[in-house]
Amino acid sequence: MKHFELNGQIRETGNKASVKVLRKEGLVPCNLYGYKMENILFSVSIKDLNKLINTPEAYIVDINLNEGGKHTAVIHELQFHPVNDTCLHADFLSVNEEKPIVINVPVAITGHAIGVQNGGKFFMVTREIKISALMKDLPDNLPIDISGLDIEKQVTAGDLHYDNVTILTPKDTIVCVVRSTRQIAAQAAREVAAEESALGTPAAAATEETAAPAAADAAGSESK
Numbered sequence: 001m002k003h004f005e006l007n008g009q010i011r012e013t014g015n016k017a018s019v020k021v022l023r024k025e026g027l028v029p030c031n032l033y034g035y036k037m038e039n040i041l042f043s044v045s046i047k048d049l050n051k052l053i054n055t056p057e058a059y060i061v062d063i064n065l066n067e068g069g070k071h072t073a074v075i076h077e078l079q080f081h082p083v084n085d086t087c088l089h090a091d092f093l094s095v096n097e098e099k100p101i102v103i104n105v106p107v108a109i110t111g112h113a114i115g116v117q118n119g120g121k122f123f124m125v126t127r128e129i130k131i132s133a134l135m136k137d138l139p140d141n142l143p144i145d146i147s148g149l150d151i152e153k154q155v156t157a158g159d160l161h162y163d164n165v166t167i168l169t170p171k172d173t174i175v176c177v178v179r180s181t182r183q184i185a186a187q188a189a190r191e192v193a194a195e196e197s198a199l200g201t202p203a204a205a206a207t208e209e210t211a212a213p214a215a216a217d218a219a220g221s222e223s224k
Contacts, residue, residue: 034094
């Protein structure tokens with residue numbers, strides 16, 4: 001897996017006011033913790049952090065601290081502003097080469113689904129899979145060949161297998177699926193009918209099951 005270098009400054013434990021000052025200066029308060037080590041409080045530039053988090057890729061993070069040395073870690077948790085989506089706080093988990101690392105890794109789709117060639121539509125449902133592996137075995141992504149995926153067929157997390165990697169995402173989690181256009185249209189009609197029923201108004205569009213008989217009746221009436 002690729003590494004990302006992040007420079008930080010050690011910070012003292014402070015109150016809400018001191019944290020606000022950090023953020024006004026374009027810094028994000030962070031914590032680094034791990035097994036048999038004391039928590040380290042530090043801050044990083046929001047610009048540098050955005051380069052790490054605003055990407056679909058996964059990284060091992062090499063954190064360089066001014067007085068705290070160098071640490072290898074992974075992102076554990078991010079807190080965002082509810083309105084402007086700015087990162088307000090970041091937690092990092094210290095890792096090493098001896099113990100398995102738990103991390104979310106992006107899925108990489110390869111091939112062209114036969115179901116799409118037969119008129120279906122491909123849907124990507126899950127873009128990241130949680131895995132556990134030693135640092136040397138961590139992949140940059142998890143490739144999935146969908147060439148044999150036909151209409152109404154799907155790939156779940158339980159279908160995925162990679163050398164030296166343990167999949168932690170629940171086995172029944174759907175990763176991708178090919179749906180028939182008829183099923184998509186019928187589902188859309190049902191959703192519209194449900195919304196209009198909830199609003200107390202008559203359904204504006206017939207479902208796929210009722211539309212065809214209604215059209216046939218109308219055609220028969222005209223012929224008479």
